[in-house]
Amino acid sequence: MLLFVCYLPLTRDSGRVYGFTRMDTTWSFRSSYETARKIKESQDEYCTKAQAGEWADLGAFPEDLQWEALVDVLRGRVKVHNHCYETVDLDDMVRLTNEFKFPIAAFHHAHETYLVPDALKKAYGVYEVVEDVSGVVDEANRTPTGCCVVCDQCEVQT
Numbered sequence: 001m002l003l004f005v006c007y008l009p010l011t012r013d014s015g016r017v018y019g020f021t022r023m024d025t026t027w028s029f030r031s032s033y034e035t036a037r038k039i040k041e042s043q044d045e046y047c048t049k050a051q052a053g054e055w056a057d058l059g060a061f062p063e064d065l066q067w068e069a070l071v072d073v074l075r076g077r078v079k080v081h082n083h084c085y086e087t088v089d090l091d092d093m094v095r096l097t098n099e100f101k102f103p104i105a106a107f108h109h110a111h112e113t114y115l116v117p118d119a120l121k122k123a124y125g126v127y128e129v130v131e132d133v134s135g136v137v138d139e140a141n142r143t144p145t146g147c148c149v150v151c152d153q154c155e156v157q158t
Contacts, residue, residue, distance in 0.1 A: 026092040033100045036070035039063065043071070079105035087112045090119055097124035 020028070042062035049058055072078040082104055084090045090113060097104060103125025107113065110129045113120060120126060 022088060022092070026096075029092075029096055030099070032067070032070055033074070033096060036067045036074055037100060039067050040071045040074050073102050074100060076102070081106045081108060083108045085109050085111055087116045087119070090116060094119050094123045097126075098122065103127065 039062060046058065046061055049055075069078060073080055080102065082093050084093055084107055090107065090110065093104060093107070096102075101124055104123060104127070106128040107126065113129055120129070
């Protein structure tokens, strides 16, 4: 099986670069995943009918190349790497993982994870939290050293 990486930035850059708020970005993600879920369910139904030999009125295979990558995220074929600097970003992604049942391969720049370890534990699946303390962004300057100990308690690789 070939795995691709889907990079999903959920950051302050959304507003600075694209004119969106964090809430706009989260809603856009949710809307996109909902579209992908509907396509996935249609594909699963199509395959179930085809495997059962129900060829009458089967029609064309339901697909849309615009949503193919997100359908593959929902199928577990694509790993998601996410940038989320603040606790609100982490919480938003945790909610999406649970609603749409997909894991996060890594949260990058997760500077405030130490503030919400319980939210991280509630995620559908998280394999790694990558924190840089370069001081390039404001969130890194607020992060105490050694905060990844909390992630160890959550049984997440840091």
